[in-house]
Structures are given as structure tokens and as C-alpha cells.
Amino acid sequence: MKKMAIVLAAGQGKRMKSKLYKVLHPVCGKPMVGHVMDVVEASACERTVVIVGHGAEAVQSYLGERAEYALQAQQQGTGHAVLQAEPLLGAEEGTTIVICGDTPLVTAATVQAMLTIHETSGAAATVLTAELGDPTGYGRVIRGSDDGVQRIVEQKDCTPAEGAVKEINTGTYCFDNKKLFQALAQVTNENAQGEYYLTDVIGILQRGGERVLAHCTGDEAEAIGVNDRIALSEAERFMKERIIRGHLVNGVTVIDPSSTYIEAGVTIGADTVIYPGTLLRGNTVIGEDNIIGPQSDLTDTVTGNGVCIKHSVTDRSEVGDETTVGPYANLRPGTKLGRKCKVGDFVELKNAVLDDGSKVSHLSYVGDAKVGKDVNIGCGAITVNYDGYNKAVTEIGDGAFVGSNVNLIAPVRIGDGAYVVAGSTITQDVPENDLAIARERQVNKPGYAAKIRNRAKLKKEKKDSSS
Structure with a gap:
């Protein structure tokens, strides 16, 4: 079955109070929308449409040819945003993933699990949900007696009983593409916000006799949508922990994960030891059996095997096998060190x-x-x-x-x-x-x-x- 994706990236993000467009704010070194695109691409989507609005040129400049684009000139809700993709995708048969560009913590594994449930069941829609101890601010998922999803109610429209529900909508969905756009034509803006909610599609499909299911993720971090700097810092923390955990599983020793910062694009070989206070950024590639740190800052740096870098800064540099750097060395862009070199204290290379x-x-x-x-x-x-x-x-x-x-x-x-x-x-x-x-x-x-x-x-x- 053909797979497509619609990435919602048109919101202005006023609560960020920033000149930088919201979905371009980085989480562990990569813009949020970049993380989302990685997930979409890992899901083998044949076509991806990014809905842009405020900051459209900046988003298109960053993503380039990774996607097609549709403009939401006026922000009138998530349903209205998805509708902007109809000229591009409306005639397609298959499954469409709808995902927000400010949800960087959703994983490819979770989306794949949701896709499997959706396609094997023949559902018209499948909602990615999470159970939160404090669901304040999130739309509530209201299930029926058959455990299917009856509707999703936004926080401001909840009754007291609905507000007590702990299962929330993460904003990520799978839809039968044709049924999605047919239902969107019936969505109105008769709600507290005066907007066209994508969530209303769930109730429309359910009332039309269609099957709507939910996949509840076990990782509540995947529910985080970044709308302000507080949520951005939370996303950064969860992403950092996830990245470091991945390196630990792959045979890297991180002496103190809480004081170590590793960005999403970094690769580290087995039996390397990362000491406290170390920052690994950009497309840094660390070989095997390295000692990195303490207090080292590497950006877009490639190291061989058996390298030792202590209390030093490197930027767009290459360090050969069994070479030692530091303490207090500065390797500036264009530096290339061969095998068994020594760069000592207070040395600068450029x-x-x-x-x-x-x-x-x-x-x-x-x-x-x-x-x-x-x-x-x-x-x-x-x-x-x-x-x-x-x-x-x-x-x-x-x-x-x-x-x-x-x-x-x-x-x-x-x-x-x-x-x-x-x-x-x-x-x-x-x-x-x-x-x-x-x-x-x-x-x-x-x-x-x-x-x-x-x-x-x-x-x-x-x-x-x-x-």
C-alpha cells in the first residue's frame, strides 16, 4: 500500500518569543522538523507534503528537496492546514501519516507500529495516543465500548468527565487518504477556538460507521509538542537521554551521562570512553577505543581509532589513529592530523x-x-x-x-x-x-x-x- 505523509509546520510559534521559526528550533543539534522528517523517511513514505506558513522560505531552505510544499496562508487550525495538501494528495490511494513538525520525540519504531495496526485492521484512521499523569492542555481520546476511538475532544471543549481522561492525543495519525479528505470537507469551526480541528475528522469517521483505532505509546516523551521554551528544554532533555542510551547500548562508555552532551548526528565507535563535561556536535564521527574528555568540545570532527582528546576544542578537523590532543588545544577548521601525532597544551592549529x-x-x-x-x-x-x-x-x-x-x-x-x-x-x-x-x-x-x-x-x- 502506498504511504504518504503530511507534516504540519505552518504555526508561527508566538510563545517561543523568538525570531527563529518554531519548527527550526534545534533539539540536540537538529531542527525539530528535521527529526520529524527522519521519522517520515524511515517509514518509507513515497510522497511527503510539508504545510508551511510563517517562515515558509526558511523551512523550505532547510528541507530542500526532501519534501513537497503547500502554503497555509492563514492559520485556521490543523484541519485547515491538512486541507492545503488536497491539491497534491487528494487523488492518491493509500495511507497518509499526519504528524506535527514540532514533535521531535516521536520515533520511527512507534510510527511503524501504528502503521502496522492501521493497515492490518483496515481502519479508516489510527491515532497515536499516550497516557499522562497530568493531561492538561492536551486533547482527550474518548473510547467506545469496543475500545475504538469515538472522538477526540480539545482541552477547551472538554466536559468535566472528558477532562478527567488521562489518554491524550499526540497529534500523530494514520488515515486512509481518500477518507481523510472526504471527512475534512465536513469539518466546521464551531468550537471555542473558532478553528477547523483535524481531531473532528475522528468523530466524523466514527459516526459514518468507519473504524477508528488508537496505538498508545509506552513513552510519554513522544507526546511532547514544543510550543514554548520550557517544552523545548524538556524535549532536549529527553532526546539527549535517548541518544546517550543508544550509544551505551552500542558499546560506548559514558562516565557521567548527566554532564555529557551528544547531538543527534554523532557516531561513536565501540569501547570509546566519554568523560564528563564533553560536548559532541554536528556530524562528528568518533572511532573505536578513543578517550574523549574530560571537558572537550568536538564539532564536525572525525577521529580514527585509539585517539585521546582531553580538555580541548576541535572544529571541522580530522584526527588520525593513536594521536593525542590536549590538554587545552584548539583545532580550528581545516586541521588534519596523521597517525601518532601529538598536539599538546595551548597549541592552536588552523x-x-x-x-x-x-x-x-x-x-x-x-x-x-x-x-x-x-x-x-x-x-x-x-x-x-x-x-x-x-x-x-x-x-x-x-x-x-x-x-x-x-x-x-x-x-x-x-x-x-x-x-x-x-x-x-x-x-x-x-x-x-x-x-x-x-x-x-x-x-x-x-x-x-x-x-x-x-x-x-x-x-x-x-x-x-x-x-
């Missing part, structure tokens, strides 16, 4: 490639550089890569040694096996296996230190006496 076995152990800046194998860059060494207008490249050959407090004025090349003496400022290429010294010859003046001290002392005494 757009720099270090081949296997090279070391930058402490207090150095290497930017716009190509560093060969087994190179040692000493403490305080700097590639001087920017003249205020243009960037220039420094090249360091295999086996070279760059001493402490060296300035390499780019563009410059240090040849294979070359040796740059500490304290040098290098402005010209150093050929292979040459020794470069670029500093003034030392001159010692016997007894002169005492003269300097006396001069300084007299100057201070004169200043003190005048004050």
Missing part, C-alpha cells in the same frame, strides 16, 4: 596538515601549514601566516626540527631533515638537511648589570621624592 608522527607539544600556533612526517615543532613556535590582507603557506619537510620560539614568516619552506635553531626568525627557505640560525650574535658586557640596576634605582628614588 588549516594545518600534520603527517604521521609529527609533534607540536606546547604553546605554539601553526596555521596554513603543511607539515611532513616525524617533525618536531618546539615550544612557542609560530607560523606567521597573515600580513593583514592575505594568508600564506608554510611547508615543513619530513624529519625537520623547529626549535623553541621560532617565527616562520610565510611563505617559506623548511626542507626535509632541516634544523631551525631556537629563537630564529626565518624569512627565507631552508634547504634539506641545512641548519638555519637567524638571530643576533650574543654580546656580554662585564659588570654592566650592576650599572643598569643602580640607574633604575636612582630613577625610582627621584620619582618617589618628588611625589
